[in-house]
Amino acid sequence: MSFLRILMTGWAVLSTAVLCPVSSCTPDPGPAPVTPGKQDQDNKDNDEGGQQPGPGEPQQPEATGGKTLVVWYSFTGNSKSIANALRSHIAADAFEVQPAEEGLDYAANNYAIGSSLIAAIRKDPSSASSYPAIKDVDPALDGYDTVIIVTPLWWSQMAAPMQSFLFKYGSKMAGKTIGLIVTSASSGISEVEKDAKRLVPQGKFLSESLWIRSSQVGSAASLTAAWYDRMFKPQNEPSSMKVTVTAGGKTFTADIEDSETGKAFLAKLPMTLEMSELNGNEKYCYGVSLPRSDKSYDTIVPGDLMLYSGDCIVLFYGAAGGYSYTRIGKLTDVSSLASSLGKGSVSVKFEKQ
Numbered sequence: 001m002s003f004l005r006i007l008m009t010g011w012a013v014l015s016t017a018v019l020c021p022v023s024s025c026t027p028d029p030g031p032a033p034v035t036p037g038k039q040d041q042d043n044k045d046n047d048e049g050g051q052q053p054g055p056g057e058p059q060q061p062e063a064t065g066g067k068t069l070v071v072w073y074s075f076t077g078n079s080k081s082i083a084n085a086l087r088s089h090i091a092a093d094a095f096e097v098q099p100a101e102e103g104l105d106y107a108a109n110n111y112a113i114g115s116s117l118i119a120a121i122r123k124d125p126s127s128a129s130s131y132p133a134i135k136d137v138d139p140a141l142d143g144y145d146t147v148i149i150v151t152p153l154w155w156s157q158m159a160a161p162m163q164s165f166l167f168k169y170g171s172k173m174a175g176k177t178i179g180l181i182v183t184s185a186s187s188g189i190s191e192v193e194k195d196a197k198r199l200v201p202q203g204k205f206l207s208e209s210l211w212i213r214s215s216q217v218g219s220a221a222s223l224t225a226a227w228y229d230r231m232f233k234p235q236n237e238p239s240s241m242k243v244t245v246t247a248g249g250k251t252f253t254a255d256i257e258d259s260e261t262g263k264a265f266l267a268k269l270p271m272t273l274e275m276s277e278l279n280g281n282e283k284y285c286y287g288v289s290l291p292r293s294d295k296s297y298d299t300i301v302p303g304d305l306m307l308y309s310g311d312c313i314v315l316f317y318g319a320a321g322g323y324s325y326t327r328i329g330k331l332t333d334v335s336s337l338a339s340s341l342g343k344g345s346v347s348v349k350f351e352k353q
């Protein structure tokens with residue numbers, strides 16, 4: 001119990017820091033901090049049982065070969081958004097795990113209900129009575145080769161209702177390919193991975209789980225697509241890191257970085273951006289969120305394709321420097337780039353080769 005207390009205190013301090021609104025001078029605040037009550041309302045407004053891709057998501061997912069089921073549980077809506085984002089990229093059915101008792105606020109009174117549910121499971125993980133009841137809906141697992149679990153983290157463990165689901169159905173997942181996607185505010189997910197393996201002992205787990213922090217949920221589509229492609233694309237299928245960039249009737253080739261940012265960019269293609277003019281040396285477009293790892297660039301050269309502030313794509317056609325960016329890639333031949341981009345706003349199409 002004292003261990004739980006330490007965890008609770010530690011995360012409560014963290015959660016205050018992470019979930020409180022960030023200051024307005026932060027250049028990239030990401031999605032709004034999660035307020036459970038509000039998010040629940042948003043879910044209701046947009047609720048189709050979590051079975052439909054969200055607005056603006058691609059509608060024609062790739063076929064995956066075997067049949068895939070995405071099983072998700074969500075208290076404040078993040079796992080639901082992640083499950084929907086993944087399902088916009090792949091052909092998969094979805095199953096929502098729902099607590100039998102509706103309307104519980106697991107976060108109320110300093111997370112009292114959530115933490116006592118986790119404490120009960122920790123105390124006796126082998127007893128069915130340690131797990132909170134879930135709605136008795138059969139997920140018909142026999143029809144699926146692959147199950148992707150999307151769950152929040154609670155006090156470093158897998159959220160209690162998802163643990164209930166896996167305690168009940170884990171043995172029916174023997175021999176199936178199991179993927180794990182975990183969302184937390186800040187805590188690492190290694191204990192959740194252990195929970196999954198304890199509850200699905202015969203599952204064939206993918207080599208990497210995907211961790212999406214609450215602040216990254218806005219990028220869930222690119223993060224889940226990049227993870228899924230990494231896990232499921234045949235090893236011998238070369239994945240091109242080259243893209244074609246078309247502007248002003250001319251086409252250019254860009255080499256994309258072999259990085260988290262580069263892969264997330266590729267996962268969004270094809271994409272046409274209406275890019276604005278700045279300083280006579282760059283075209284830019286906000287609204288494309290990608291993972292960032294900024295560093296300061298003293299020298300920028302024509303053809304540099306950069307990410308600014310985590311959600312702004314910048315294509316340089318003249319020299320610059322002195323700001324922080326994350327490199328997305330680089331155009332290989334820039335001889336007529338400036339004239340093709342022109343002096344004002346321009347439509348630029350990016351496609352995979």
Ligand SMILES: Cc1cc2nc3c(=O)[nH]c(=O)nc-3n(C[C@H](O)[C@H](O)[C@H](O)COP(=O)(O)O)c2cc1C
Pocket residue numbers: 011034073074075076077078079080106107111113114115151152153154155156183184185186187188213214
């Ligand atoms: C009961 C409870 C306990 C939580 N414990 C942690 C924690 O220990 N560490 C952490 O980083 N986040 C913790 N969180 C935050 C959630 O993991 C995070 O907000 C997640 O994105 C929520 O996913 P959901 O919207 O699908 O419910 C906790 C949330 C709840 C409700």
